[in-house]
Amino acid sequence: MSSSSSALPISSPELTVALSAVLRASLATTQIFKTIPSSLTKSDKSPVTLGDFAAQAIVNTLIAKYFPDDGIVAEEEASALREDEQLRGKVGELVKMALEKDEQSLTGTKESELPSGSKKWSAEDWEQSDRFLSALDRGNFNGGPSGRFWALDPIDGTKGFLRGGQYAICLALVENGEPILACMACPNLPYAVSDEKPKEGDRSGVRGDGSVFIAVKGKGAFHRSIAPPSAAFEPIKMNSLSGGLSSASFCESVEAGHSSQGTNARIAELLGISSPPVRMDSQAKYASVARGDGDIYLRLPVGDGSYVEKIWDHAAGALLCEEAGGSVSDCSGKRLDFGKGRTLSANKGVVVALKGRHTEVVEAVKKALIEEGRGNLLGEQK
Numbered sequence: 116m117s118s119s120s121s122a123l124p125i126s127s128p129e130l131t132v133a134l135s136a137v138l139r140a141s142l143a144t145t146q147i148f149k150t151i152p153s154s155l156t157k158s159d160k161s162p163v164t165l166g167d168f169a170a171q172a173i174v175n176t177l178i179a180k181y182f183p184d185d186g187i188v189a190e191e192e193a194s195a196l197r198e199d200e201q202l203r204g205k206v207g208e209l210v211k212m213a214l215e216k217d218e219q220s221l222t223g224t225k226e227s228e229l230p231s232g233s234k235k236w237s238a239e240d241w242e243q244s245d246r247f248l249s250a251l252d253r254g255n256f257n258g259g260p261s262g263r264f265w266a267l268d269p270i271d272g273t274k275g276f277l278r279g280g281q282y283a284i285c286l287a288l289v290e291n292g293e294p295i296l297a298c299m300a301c302p303n304l305p306y307a308v309s310d311e312k313p314k315e316g317d318r319s320g321v322r323g324d325g326s327v328f329i330a331v332k333g334k335g336a337f338h339r340s341i342a343p344p345s346a347a348f349e350p351i352k353m354n355s356l357s358g359g360l361s362s363a364s365f366c367e368s369v370e371a372g373h374s375s376q377g378t379n380a381r382i383a384e385l386l387g388i389s390s391p392p393v394r395m396d397s398q399a400k401y402a403s404v405a406r407g408d409g410d411i412y413l414r415l416p417v418g419d420g421s422y423v424e425k426i427w428d429h430a431a432g433a434l435l436c437e438e439a440g441g442s443v444s445d446c447s448g449k450r451l452d453f454g455k456g457r458t459l460s461a462n463k464g465v466v467v468a469l470k471g472r473h474t475e476v477v478e479a480v481k482k483a484l485i486e487e488g489r490g491n492l493l494g495e496q497k
């Protein structure tokens with residue numbers, strides 16, 4: 116594996132920029148996390164905070180600077196900020212703070228190791244609301260099956276962020292419908308095994324440092340502590356489950372409305388798993404399973420399965436797990452198709468397990484859904 120950058124185990128201009136982008140975004144979100152962030156409610160009734168807006172503006176600004184021809188499929192858009200001068204001002208300050216931070220002291224990468232940008236960025240430019248709002252709105256790309264684009268969730272797990280739980284800044288590069296590069300910052304997920312997770316609602320954040328994860332298709336998955344910048348990336352692998360599936364622990368959402376906890380309990384029973392689920396917000400679940408803190412991630416649809424998952428909620432996490440030795444599918448065992456546009460419209464639910472154990476887990480998922488009379492969620496393979 117070649118290494119031109121002192122900070123990264125894989126030489127890739129896209130990865131160098133992605134790491135800078137998510138670490139800058141996490142500077143803004145950790146600052147807001149310390150206070151109880153106020154939130155707005157979007158048209159789908161889900162919350163959004165100034166952290167979500169700032170993180171998206173920061174990441175999009177860097178992608179626009181270094182890869183100006185790339186589309187971005189991102190969750191948020193700027194209309195609420197256009198109508199609210201005070202909120203706009205606060206977000207603008209966070210964006211400026213994060214973009215001004217010295218590269219080497221943040222990522223460990225020398226400025227000279229970054230690719231040449233389309234034009235020299237100036238912090239002052241981004242204070243002007245027009246440019247900052249248009250950076251945010253670059254996230255409106257529609258995606259699709261061919262070519263490349265970025266998928267961004269600026270804060271994944273906004274409900275967790277508001278509750279004082281886990282959240283993640285999730286960025287992936289998708290090419291021809293498949294994630295090929297992932298970078299995920301989990302500011303509240305302790306890097307050191309000895310560091311306890313903070314209690315939910317503890318706004319002082321993680322004891323020790325949070326974690327940042329990277330993966331490149333075919334080149335593996337890695338993590339390091341978010342700080343200090345000199346920290347080296349270490350390879351991660353899923354657990355080998357040598358004790359069999361019954362020894363596995365599984366992760367699920369905290370939010371009962373986001374996935375079917377009752378179905379998960381039945382699947383655990385079918386697999387002989389007796390340990391209770393680990394509930395966690397956001398794609399930190401994928402990251403935890405990828406590095407062996409847990410073994411299985413189940414996200415089965417609730418009710419009639421009418422909710423359609425968004426690509427930014429899975430692209431980075433799915434690649435992390437695959438590169439750490441896992442298989443990622445929907446509840447019928449089909450691979451997730453990131454080339455359908457902004458949503459995973461060809462898939463229902465998500466099942467993540469070690470490659471050699473995944474089929475067995477999917478069989479249990481199918482059995483549980485059929486028992487519940489929800490075999491229709493398995494599509495043609497029912």
Ligand SMILES: Nc1ncnc2c1ncn2[C@@H]1O[C@H](COP(=O)(O)O)[C@@H](O)[C@H]1OP(=O)(O)O
Nearest residue numbers: 270271272273274368370372373396397422428
């Ligand atoms: N009704 C829903 N069903 C499933 N997922 C949802 C729903 N509403 C929002 N989400 C998304 O689920 C993810 C949180 O999942 P989890 O419950 O695993 O933490 C988030 O990406 C959230 O988006 P957001 O990025 O806005 O937080």
Ligand SMILES: [Mg+2]
Nearest residue numbers: 268271272428
């Ligand atoms: Mg999300």
Ligand SMILES: [Mg+2]
Nearest residue numbers: 190268270271
């Ligand atoms: Mg989000």
Ligand SMILES: [Mg+2]
Nearest residue numbers: 161162190273
């Ligand atoms: Mg959201």
